[in-house]
Amino acid sequence: MTVRVQTEDFDLSSEVAALRRSNPQIGAVVSFVGVVRDMNAGQQVNTMELEHYPVMTEKALEQIVRQAGQRWPLMDTLVIHRVGLLQPLDQIVLVAVASAHRGEAFAACEFIMDYLKTQAPFWKKEQTPDGARWVDAREADDHALTKWGIAKQNVAADFDLSEGVKP
């Protein structure tokens, strides 16, 4: 398992190559790359600043990957999340999952992203022509978790946690 929080960009090909290097048992690699859009909630986005909670971020991401590892037989997992100032078209996040067969790799990759969206301490602030604004958490992201049987709430969060990130 590798978890990295960094300001620098990443290269998908070399990261995936490193992930599956010298392990001939790996039969499938699924990767997801999240990128900055130039529009959000009907407004133009000029730049995006990503804040995080150092130490907790890495801990939360590792916990999320461990949860995936308990659900599916995975060979290896990589999560890279960028922080700092980003521009439209920039890559934000990479999740890559290696397993023997595609089914578990597809599922685990989606699970990790759904979980990350609501449990990892990152916050986006957009610069728009009307000024800066913090991005609101989306109900849809909370909803995405329900397909994994997790009734966790981020949007209406207040002290409402169930299984998962607690040790």
Next chain:
Amino acid sequence: MKIQLRFFASVREKLGVSEETAELPSDVKTVGDVRTWLCARGGLWAEVLAEDRALRTAYQHVMCDAAEVVTEGSEVAFFPPVTGG
């Protein structure tokens, strides 16, 4: 008891504070108590940390709920719902 407080994103910005070492009165025992105690400072504190606001909290770098018991030297963080990915 002394603890470290951390504030992030819009909470940090509105309070104008990113961290603080706080000396808690003896009746402040949980993360929920800490929030109530901070609200009692009034002004911006009462507004930003109001009970009816959707905030998330972490204790020792792990998401927690209001019942989490705090101990000497620990770190408690308050922040808005997360928006990464």
